[in-house]
Amino acid sequence: MDFSFSADQQLLRQAARGFLEQRCPAAAVRALWDDPRGESETLWKDMAQLGWLGLALPEAVGGSGLGMVETAILLEEMGRAACPSPYLPTVLAAWAIAEAGDPAQRRRWLPALAAGEARATVALLDGHLDWDPASIATRAEPTAGGFALSGAKACVPWAHVADLVLVPARAPRGLTLFLVEASSPGLSPGPLTALDRGTRWVSLALEGVPVAAGAVLGPPGGAGPLVAGLLQRGAVGAAAEMLGAARRCLEMAVDYARVREQFGQPIGSFQAVRHRCAEMLVEVENAHAAVYYAAWALDARAPDAALAASVAKAYVSEAARKVCGDALQVHGGIGFTWEYDLHLHFKRAKALEAMYGDADVHRELIVRHLAGPEP
Amino acid sequence: MDLRESPADRAFRDGVRRWLEANLPARPPATLEERRAWHRKLYQAGYLGMGWPVEYGGRSATPLQQAIVADEMARVNAPPPINPLGIAIVGPTIIVHGTEAQKRRYLPKILTAEELWCQLYSEPNAGSDLASLRARAEDRGDHFEVTGQKIWTSGGTIADRGLLLARTDPAAPKHRGISCFLLSMRQPGVEVRPLRQITGSEEFSEVFMTAARVEKSDLVGRLNQGWEIAQTTLSYERGAGSLARVTRYASAFHRLLAAARVLRRHGRPLLEDPLVRARLGRIYAELEVQRYAALRVLSALDRGEAPGAASSVTKLSYSEFEKRFLELALEILGPWGQVSAGPLPPGLDLRVTASSGHGDDWAYAFLWSRAGTIYAGSSEIQKNVIADRVLGLPRDARADRARA
Numbered sequence A: 001m002d003f004s005f006s007a008d009q010q011l012l013r014q015a016a017r018g019f020l021e022q023r024c025p026a027a028a029v030r031a032l033w034d035d036p037r038g039e040s041e042t043l044w045k046d047m048a049q050l051g052w053l054g055l056a057l058p059e060a061v062g063g064s065g066l067g068m069v070e071t072a073i074l075l076e077e078m079g080r081a082a083c084p085s086p087y088l089p090t091v092l093a094a095w096a097i098a099e100a101g102d103p104a105q106r107r108r109w110l111p112a113l114a115a116g117e118a119r120a121t122v123a124l125l126d127g128h129l130d131w132d133p134a135s136i137a138t139r140a141e142p143t144a145g146g147f148a149l150s151g152a153k154a155c156v157p158w159a160h161v162a163d164l165v166l167v168p169a170r171a172p173r174g175l176t177l178f179l180v181e182a183s184s185p186g187l188s189p190g191p192l193t194a195l196d197r198g199t200r201w202v203s204l205a206l207e208g209v210p211v212a213a214g215a216v217l218g219p220p221g222g223a224g225p226l227v228a229g230l231l232q233r234g235a236v237g238a239a240a241e242m243l244g245a246a247r248r249c250l251e252m253a254v255d256y257a258r259v260r261e262q263f264g265q266p267i268g269s270f271q272a273v274r275h276r277c278a279e280m281l282v283e284v285e286n287a288h289a290a291v292y293y294a295a296w297a298l299d300a301r302a303p304d305a306a307l308a309a310s311v312a313k314a315y316v317s318e319a320a321r322k323v324c325g326d327a328l329q330v331h332g333g334i335g336f337t338w339e340y341d342l343h344l345h346f347k348r349a350k351a352l353e354a355m356y357g358d359a360d361v362h363r364e365l366i367v368r369h370l371a372g373p374e375p
Numbered sequence B: 001m002d003l004r005e006s007p008a009d010r011a012f013r014d015g016v017r018r019w020l021e022a023n024l025p026a027r028p029p030a031t032l033e034e035r036r037a038w039h040r041k042l043y044q045a046g047y048l049g050m051g052w053p054v055e056y057g058g059r060s061a062t063p064l065q066q067a068i069v070a071d072e073m074a075r076v077n078a079p080p081p082i083n084p085l086g087i088a089i090v091g092p093t094i095i096v097h098g099t100e101a102q103k104r105r106y107l108p109k110i111l112t113a114e115e116l117w118c119q120l121y122s123e124p125n126a127g128s129d130l131a132s133l134r135a136r137a138e139d140r141g142d143h144f145e146v147t148g149q150k151i152w153t154s155g156g157t158i159a160d161r162g163l164l165l166a167r168t169d170p171a172a173p174k175h176r177g178i179s180c181f182l183l184s185m186r187q188p189g190v191e192v193r194p195l196r197q198i199t200g201s202e203e204f205s206e207v208f209m210t211a212a213r214v215e216k217s218d219l220v221g222r223l224n225q226g227w228e229i230a231q232t233t234l235s236y237e238r239g240a241g242s243l244a245r246v247t248r249y250a251s252a253f254h255r256l257l258a259a260a261r262v263l264r265r266h267g268r269p270l271l272e273d274p275l276v277r278a279r280l281g282r283i284y285a286e287l288e289v290q291r292y293a294a295l296r297v298l299s300a301l302d303r304g305e306a307p308g309a310a311s312s313v314t315k316l317s318y319s320e321f322e323k324r325f326l327e328l329a330l331e332i333l334g335p336w337g338q339v340s341a342g343p344l345p346p347g348l349d350l351r352v353t354a355s356s357g358h359g360d361d362w363a364y365a366f367l368w369s370r371a372g373t374i375y376a377g378s379s380e381i382q383k384n385v386i387a388d389r390v391l392g393l394p395r396d397a398r399a400d401r402a403r404a
Helices: A005-021 A026-033 A041-049 A068-081 A085-099 A103-114 A224-259 A270-297 A305-336 A341-351 A359-371 B008-022 B034-044 B063-075 B086-096 B102-113 B226-233 B244-260 B274-302 B309-340 B362-368 B378-392
Strands: A121-122 A139-140 A145-156 A164-171 A173-180 A187-191 A202-212 B116-121 B136-139 B143-154 B161-167 B178-186 B191-197 B203-216
Touching: A005 A041, A005 A068, A068 A085, A068 A224, A068 A270, A085 A103, A085 A121, A085 A145, A085 A164, A085 A224, A121 A145, A145 A164, A145 A173, A145 B274, A164 B191, A173 A202, A173 A224, A187 B178, A224 A270, A224 A305, A224 A341, A270 A305, A270 B274, A270 B309, A270 B378, A305 A341, A305 A359, A305 B274, A359 B244, A359 B274, B008 B063, B063 B244, B063 B274, B086 B102, B086 B116, B086 B161, B086 B178, B086 B226, B116 B143, B143 B161, B143 B178, B143 B191, B161 B226, B178 B203, B178 B226, B203 B244, B244 B274, B244 B309, B274 B309, B309 B362, B309 B378
Parallel strands: A121 A164, A139 A164, B116 B161
Antiparallel strands: A139 A145, A145 A202, A164 A173, A187 A202, B136 B143, B136 B161, B143 B203, B161 B178, B191 B203
């Protein structure tokens, strides 16, 4: 039993931190907040060069053959940097194609995704915001050459820059996952303005979007497990990013409490502040255990992997909320200013809290694992 | 990163499980002699004091192996050993700080439970501020004479000897005038009075020492080195109980789930109430995270890393979790959660553990959950330790710091 990172994993983290500190400092994050696309082509290409985009893909398609633990390490570092990037939705889509794609689909997309020549995303939500695949209302009507997709997908991360969107829809044989090219007619992305400008959500209207029969990913009518897998990986990935945000917020709070003086002494010498910071550390360390246990369980295909993914998302959503919020409180007024960087992380954590199932969604999934579904 | 038990540890666990199946007493040991016998049996099987060095009767077992033994014992609700403080605290203290004569004299009898030990640290006016303790040990030439009062002495009524902290230099700064002794509890100058807790039971005692005698040869370490020694004894637990703790929580959780199928609200079982489900899901996420965190600590210990002040994070986390868990349990169980005896509705099992007997009801477990955030350094003290030694925040302005 070993809960430590390997030397390679530690090097990966160091390299990622160094790269992001240099290439994605707060000033760069802020520039991207103001950018209409919201992400940087050169940053994306450099991530591909570093092997990040193919990290968990098979070596045969240009990947490194690593797993969710390494992906979580990178996502934690991106959360730490508040880096605006379609990284998580892209690697989620790539995972699904590697897992269930036929040879043609794998050839078409995996090398391009690993090389940073394409971006992808997953459209798991309809407008009613139910993460339960049973509620997906987007329809796939059979046509001569394949299917026509109609519906409205909500809060699709980074869909405005994606070349490929994974769309689960209800086909005559049941829930089916489709590979939809962004250039398809009938597909209209509507970018949303939301709290975290480093995360872009897009409303995606589908009006009879034509997809070929060869664009069905995995078994027609049997997309349930694949969609569940996407939700689990999305949950753990988001938890990793929230962990990075939370740890950064804790560091900022502690650094600030050491130097900020009121009543003639550093505020970090007051028990009200010290105890709050100690509670924040407990949450951060527990979040670390939750994220990497779940990431390992997915890689190891452990019997409790799905449960662990829900545990991680349920726990870390609340932990990150507390830690980032408490960091703001420790900072006082300065933390409430636009100029101070704390809100970049505070808002990233808030955005991810709501994605891939919020804490309540995963609490219900946990109880289903333990006691069966609600009748 | 591999969070499975290694084949060797798995085999070790299987061995412990088989041994327990063959040796677990049919009914919990009732008398002192039966409890000593169970303790000896555990020791002879190699499952007690196993973290001690081989030369002192231990097995130099890894922290994970110790945790596995405790975990398997928790799974079958095995009775605890009768000399836990001797094994976990007194023995390791003597091994690190004691003389050869002390090691030869005391260690074997701790392992066999021939001599039972207690810990004489806290005083009525020295709780969180332990270093302000007032019990004094005065040099009488060929021995020390001890006078003072101790409280929260676990196992005091059955102990033969106690690990004692007493003041030996009242003029010195408070942390530097304390010494550590091995005191005989079997002498006229030592009076033990059971202390009844809010649970109604008496697991602790008050100990009154009036001109009690301690031999010079029973001083541990140097004179006035007691505080330093006490600091190290607090770190000996080393995660051995961490998996067992979570196993007990999980067992209790599943019993709570079973009760939530039987109890009803708004015309349906509680387990079908979305509000109840959300709260159960939330507490179970916390419970699982306690397990992951325990694995992380054990993994670090197995690599030889000293947890140091980080163990404050663990203690703060699980003791506060335990309170939240039992608060929720009592809310879900309603009045039944407060009932410890009497007629119950059919189909409702209100035991926290698989065995029955004193202390297996939710009310008792609930009351005990209030102890964990007070003993062995209250939550407030743990937060101070974390702030000082993990986060490196500036020290708070404490009146005793300048002198200490």
